[in-house]
Amino acid sequence: VNRIEQLQLALGEVGADAVVLRLAENVVLATGYWPQIGGLGIVVVPREGEASLLVPEYEEPEVRTRWQGDVRLFPAIRFDGETAGAAIERLLREFAHALGLEGKPIGFEGSFDSVAPPRLDGEPNAVSGATQGLLRSTFATDQLVDVTPQLEAIRLVKSTEELDRLRVTNEIARLGLDAFKEHALAGRTEAEVAAAVESAIVAGGHGYAGTRTVRTYATIRSGPETATGWQYFLHSARKIERDDVVMLELGTCADGYWSDHTRTVIAGTASDRQREAFAAVRAAADASFAAATPGATGHEVDAASRAVVASHGFEQFPHHTGHGTGFRYHESRPQLVPESDHVLEAGMVIAIEPGIYEEGLGGFRWEDDAAVTPNGARRLAEADYGLD
């Protein structure tokens, strides 16, 4: 898979002469490089010829470790000369002129209502009217072509190198999953457990297998409220009590490649029925992964999970059984839900997360990421432990 060639084919299909990418997830897709500051990593891909990556001049050493193509540098942060904004405008104008793109249709990221944050995740960037105005002006065009559907399609199947990166992310996430098992104890607050999980990933993930930057997003829920743990739970200062159910939802990003996990444990001893619910979601996830072969539909992968949960005497909650992941916490495709006709292909990466939630019993969900292969989906990392 050559991402630039895929983008160029897509440009031919939509009739655009170049595409300008400014969202972190698409810069990663095109170049393998995860921008630091949102908006200050920009890829220009002409329909023919070489792609270029624009970044602040001080990022050049890091860029060179990830992207072998053309790099254009500009000053950033400092106010004693050309500003970053002015330099980006100038560089885009130069591309437009040098490549004969003035007045031509230019592709852009027009419909990303959800975005993956850049490394400095406290202030992500979007492609709003500001960037669109910049493209109209610098390319002297009124034809901006939304290539969101093409970008979402291209990223579905991961390359061998991307799968390796995603394995690293999953291994780093395991540091947090193991910390969760260790810290989800009676007497701790939910927030303390979340802090311990994130801390393990941040402290251990930087430098892991060459990883430059790690970001992580943990949320914890405990006790009776896990019975509604299908809601996108958020931890509080609630203190975990003995025998509470404790759930972790965990997003992790290593150098731009994402993972998505859930774990459920008991801070003490599980009841028999809790063990049965736990066994049901574990078996259901296995069934979905086994069903996730090339050619299977999202509906079939979903149904495989629900059938197993039903056979264990439980009802699987009607949130999605799973979804694509990799370049964002949740990719928009494939959707692994009832009625989904998305068709799986080898090399797609999916998260499977069946859940059972019952008043009095609590919530039970377990989620891993796996790559689709002819023999079913294979987990990208193993982080296995019991309920209690």
Next chain:
Amino acid sequence: VNRIEQLQLALGEVGADAVVLRLAENVVLATGYWPQIGGLGIVVVPREGEASLLVPEYEEPEVRTRWQGDVRLFPAIRFDGETAGAAIERLLREFAHALGLEGKPIGFEGSFDSVAPPRLDGEPNAVSGATQGLLRSTFATDQLVDVTPQLEAIRLVKSTEELDRLRVTNEIARLGLDAFKEHALAGRTEAEVAAAVESAIVAGGHGYAGTRTVRTYATIRSGPETATGWQYFLHSARKIERDDVVMLELGTCADGYWSDHTRTVIAGTASDRQREAFAAVRAAADASFAAATPGATGHEVDAASRAVVASHGFEQFPHHTGHGTGFRYHESRPQLVPESDHVLEAGMVIAIEPGIYEEGLGGFRWEDDAAVTPNGARRLAEADYGLD
């Protein structure tokens, strides 16, 4: 300050009959409520009459603690009935019809190229062509009016209640600033120190003075590389050595209200010249805060800092001296830089962060947030300690 009335006045100015807000920072501005999932908290403000907040049904209890106005609920996450997307579309259509807004000019967040994340910060939302299409369709209009300039102007001056919230955020940030002082030691890695800072804030911030949810963004740099610490530094697995300079850049968000801090310490003993550099940036920040009175320009506040640094025999680096903050990590106004003609008003919140960076000496920056008053800007929290 009544935020809804301000928005309605702005609608009159731009000739729009309503505005629909979907970015976390603007939902917070209008209602005081920080949405959980990006895009699933929406405010509709008609030019006259009552504003409404649309949220997932399970968020209602939390919403009621922050927003006393009209609330409309919709299902989310589950796939066993109307989906969130379909419900939002239906609700917006109902507003358009009930309020006679069909075919009318509708305000939207058209130029937010930088966004503040919602509570689930691993997957922020943007207002892209998807949301714009939704507004065009549900309001049966082709007149979308970009109200970004109005939103950026309205939020400049904070209300008394917002200042109280920002004080709480600054107090929570102090947990991290103090943890930094405690953990920035020789033998620790930069990533470990970042983890300790974030952990202190996550573990201690939830529940602090009624705070529901805290997010934090720490980055650390140490050693000789701090001489280029004006670059937006990102920690690595580098181990801190004895007498290293260690810098922390810290963003913190408590329930939607942001703070921005920097600290510099020495992991051992400072040299005389390092103490002088440290004293210079501390005195410079004090001078800028003193100069930040109503009527002062961004240029004057910037110049006050640079003059003090020069009088100490150093050169202040040409990144900004400061900027607005509060509803986002960095608000776009006021800019406290050379040539800025932004005029300060009482109730604005600014961050001041003069820096000195010298090869061989290291980087020295210190940053606090303060509210503009007739007597100069007053820090929102005190977290003071020495260089070593």
